[in-house]
Amino acid sequence: RQRMKSQSYRRQSAPSLVITKALTRSKTLSRYGDTHSETCSLVQSFLSGSDRSFLLHGHAQLKTGMQTQDRHLFLFTDVLVIAKAKSANHFKLKAQVCACEMWTADCMDEVCEGSTDPERSFVMGWPTCNCAAVFSSAELKDRWLALLKSRIREEKEREEPKTIPLRVYGKGINTFAVTKTLPVSNSDSTNEVIRLALQQFSIIGNVKDFQLWVISKRDNTPYPLIGHEFPFSIQMSHVRHTMSQGGGGRDADGQRAMQVEQMQVYKQCQFIMKPRPVELPHASAGDKPFKRRRSLITWAFWRGSSSHLNELSLASAPRGCLFGRPLGSVCIEDALPKPVMDMMAFLYHEGSWTRGIFRRSAGARAVRELRDNLDAGGFQLPLSRDHVFLIAGVFKDFLRSIPSSLFRCELHEEWMEVLDEEDEEEEQVQDVKRMICRLPKENALLLRYLLALLHGIQGNAHENQMTTFNLSVCIAPSMLWPPGAPCSPEVEGEETKRVCELVKFMIEHCQQILGENPSSLFGGPPQRLTDEMGSDSWPYPLTDSSYDSLDNELD
Template identity: 40%
Template sequence: FSSADVKERWLSALLWHINEAKQNECLKNLTLQILVLDADNCSSTTTVNVSNVETAESVMKKTLLQLGLPGRTSEHHLWVISGKDDPAYPLIGHEHPFSIALNCLRDSADHQQGINNNTLLADGTEASFLDQLPKEKQCQFVLKPRLQAPMQLRRESLQKLTKRKKSLIDWALRRSTSTPTGSPPSQSPTTPRKLFGLSLSSVCPDGILPKPIMDMLLLLYHEGPSTRGIFRRSANAKTCKELKEKLNSGDDVQVDGESVFVAAAVITDFLRNIPDSVLSSDMHGLWMEAVDTENRAHKIEAIKSLVNQLPEANLILLRHLFGVLHHIEQNSGVNQMNAFNLALCIAPNMLWLPSPTGPEEESRSTKKVALLVQFLIENSGEIFGGDIASLF
């Protein structure tokens, strides 16, 4: 996210839509069986009625109260055995056990003749259908105590950590006061950024894309079309961070040895950090008007006109980017990323509202920007020129 405020607005919009969807669900309550383990691994089973809005945290609290068990929810963990081949996994607390259980039921229903969502959501059907599932296919919830380190061990660890922090601070102070006058200063944490967060005009001198950006686009052009879930699947966060830091420090980086997923993630991050967005936030209203144009030919002309109003550096990046995206979309039968899927992944990083608004308007804008990006991908030859493929 470009700022904490943008992050909060996205969170508000997502929570609003989740709440709206849950209000419209046909089924709003479900009875779950929960296996309860104590510190001595003695087990018991209880049934808890949960709603579609209750989180794992509230379900744990309800279970503990129902059983009269001492302790707080922070001292327990709710685990899930999904009924698939996946291993059991702990819930953090924000998840909805209702949705997890219902998803398990739907997965099982997909394999049974004559069962569909309408049948599954009929009153009482879900409970009877759950009982009919083989044990190994049922979604199971397990409540057990968290492993607690002895208090003395935690206290000693804290003391060691505090002592180490103090020694590091003392060392830093001694080092700073004893630095010879003639020694060159170490690099400041506020060293100017070389790539991310700068205007495109400053990083694209003479209308030429930075070499690492061009190298990553080239990698995506050649490997993206044959890579399933490109731009949708996550990359290794640590690798992405390290690569971004190298690029920002001005280091000479060989991108051709990187994962194509890392290249996709870093390109997306680069777009997200362009001031005022690559499509220009000041033109947001004009883009939205163009998207609403019904006649296809008129829509293309309106969008081409807006594209030509962008700064030269923005246009150069867009031509290369949509050359890549169109090439990937042309091979969607292999990579399962059509124009719609690609737009959902990349659109939020290409255009945003010029000023903060409420979650509803933010959501409407996000949907329309995705439609715009989808249209740009599908008609990139007409909008950016048929020679965009020759850029690579």
């Protein structure tokens, strides 16, 4: 009876046991207290050699778009420090912002996706960033909001000068004037600047019908402001940044703004006013569009590849039974779909001996036909050496079709933080494990087999010429992409490079991440299909009871 009870328990909780026991040793960030926050090295580094005072430390979730990050906030009299907890009393600096350059608001729906409790959250921002700060209680939120507003107000009163010339370009507003230079104070919001610009351009219109966009060389992507930001602070942040590179000190603040025109800051930071796009009529309840409303301020950060956008366009079409569906809807009883497991097992054994696997492409028509067949419910795969590139192409197509990617695009920024140059290798491995634990169990299961597959292929790189670097370049873009709209080729290339580095690291440390010998997931080392064998005599077990349940994995 005890054995049956144990097996029953394991059957019910197999996914969580596999994922949790094998991949977790983490502590949640919220456990880290603030009893010694004033004595931690990060706080002391900001107090040393300055006349500022430390005011408050707290933990919050910062939400931008679909991304959520656990962060610790340290408020001083003149600066807000944002850090990531590495241990109970050790924090890594992520951002530091002058209080005089900050703003607050309550427009959570414009900044982040999903539901956010307004009782426990507010919007805070600084040049080029807006985020919703979510606290553990309404009392904590009120305390932070009141103190932050107080520090912003006092620092703006101390700031000199309080007015600067702001150049605004008019675009698409039916006027002969190309630019206007406006006197803008450090307390003028974006909406107030638009109102002033409309007067200067001699346009009769509603402020809500126009947007003020910012083009910053620092961010390399134009984005529209919501309305509560301070354009003064955005431009002055560029002035201070330029002066700091030139060795200017804090006492030169008054001279910095006076030299805005001489320094030609407008070439680094430009403001463009143009009509707000007309919103299309909402579709009926039975025909909702796939595209979700996007936060305005996150325009610059919603970056995705063109291939990803092509997939989104396909999402509104009728879905088949395999491609373009969430993994949770195609996995039955915690088992990956049979065609997916068959493809991975075949590629593990035969692909390991094939030069250029995942790099060389099969015919687009053949890939499309096999994909359509599988999507229609077919389970017969041409598992022969002649079709290895076709199977590889269809498998990559399956990965690309997973909604929000295998790694989940809302976790993109946190995945990118895993390979921190300051972290030790073992700590990076632990960070990977913690991130895998945050994935849906079906995504984590597919990732385990995929890592084992790639590890097996690179182990035979002398035959297939596919090193960890080559594999990561070929398959990483199908595993993770940033959420949102396309970006410039340069930025997209840089984002892809970072994802490739992450996947390369995971392949190289596969055994540490999985906690077992990767080859055990496929029954041993890769074995090549002999010439006499065809798909009907494929010698390796593909989809049997060992894949139908996770119980055998526990054994």
